[in-house]
Amino acid sequence: FKQDDSCSIAYFGDGATTEGDVSEAMVFASTYNAPVVFFCQNNGYAISEPTSVQAKHVLARRASGFDIPAYRVDGNDILAVLAATRLALHRARTGHGPSFIEAVTYRMGPHTTTDDPSRYRDNDEVESWKERDPMLRVERFLESEGFDVEQLRADAKTKADALAKQLRAGAIAIQPDPAEQMFDNVYSSPHARIERQRAEYKAFAASYEKAAS
Ligand SMILES: Cc1ncc(C[n+]2csc(CCOP(=O)(O)OP(=O)(O)O)c2C)c(N)n1
Ligand SMILES: [Mg+2]
Incomplete structure (x- = not known):
């Protein structure tokens, strides 16, 4: 590895943890003490397969089999996700090797436009997650701290639109490598x-x- 403070973060789903590639990557990362963060966004479903089919216990516990420390956070708590990510990146950058983060969240919509989730899950389950919306929660928190949330939302939209425009232009300009x-x-x-x-x-x-x- 390069002897600098660069590191990598890999984002993947709960379903992906069932595929061999994730386990293989964790073996290499662990034995080579690689500066990498495995970020598993557990949204409860791999298309129609619930997380209970991916693991008998919580996914984060799988990391200990590779001797990789794991953090399990409320994925709808933006500040908790930020804190866990910073901690794991700090570990990677300071030579402490890989970490595994499981962010527990929920997939509100269908997996794709051809998926009909009403075939395999209860509407009550979906309803119970609505109040836990991460944006709603952070807005309520900022409001309680006295921030002008309307203004923050408008500023964030302007910035996000500009970034999206820049990303689209960048992607369109990419020339394929030979x-x-x-x-x-x-x-x-x-x-x-x-x-x-x-x-x-x-x-x-x-x-x-x-x-x-
Ligand atoms: C037990 C099991 N269930 C499902 C699959 C297939 N599978 C792997 S990833 C995936 C869909 C993607 O799911 P996920 O990684 O959770 O990503 P998401 O789109 O939910 O973010 C499916 C159906 C599998 N290999 N093994
Ligand atoms: Mg998933």
Whole structure:
């Protein structure tokens, strides 16, 4: 790893923890003491599968099997999420290795436009989460601290709109890298198998160009 204070944070869902990649990443992060934060947004569902199908106990407990410290926070409490994230990033930046955060929240809407959640969950459950809306909660807190919430909301919207505009323009301006670049940084020195694959890929791509002309 680079000897500076850079680190990574990976955001993923409760359903993703069931896939092997998450476990594999945690093995590497733990044994190499990698400066990484695993942030699991547990919104209760992986499409139609409830979290009870992903783990028999709370997801955060899984991290201890990898010897990675875990923090379980109320994901609808913005300040708790911020505090846990800062703590985990500080650990990563100061050489204390990986951490796992489970932010417990709820998916209010359907997973996608083709999903109909009424087939697999009660409306009462959805209703009970409405009052726990994170924005509502932070607004109530700021109000109680004497802030002008209307003004803050308007300022935040202006900033968010400008940022979204900047992100869209940035994304549209991205030029795709040449596909062949995927062979470049696999090994630090030349490798026969990679060179063979590069040659195969070039021939394959050229066959398309020939077919198109
Ligand atoms: C036990 C089990 N349930 C479900 C899946 C499949 N699965 C993995 S991720 C996913 C959907 C995404 O869910 P999640 O990671 O919770 O992300 P979300 O969209 O809820 O943020 C599904 C259906 C699985 N592999 N194993
Ligand atoms: Mg989920």
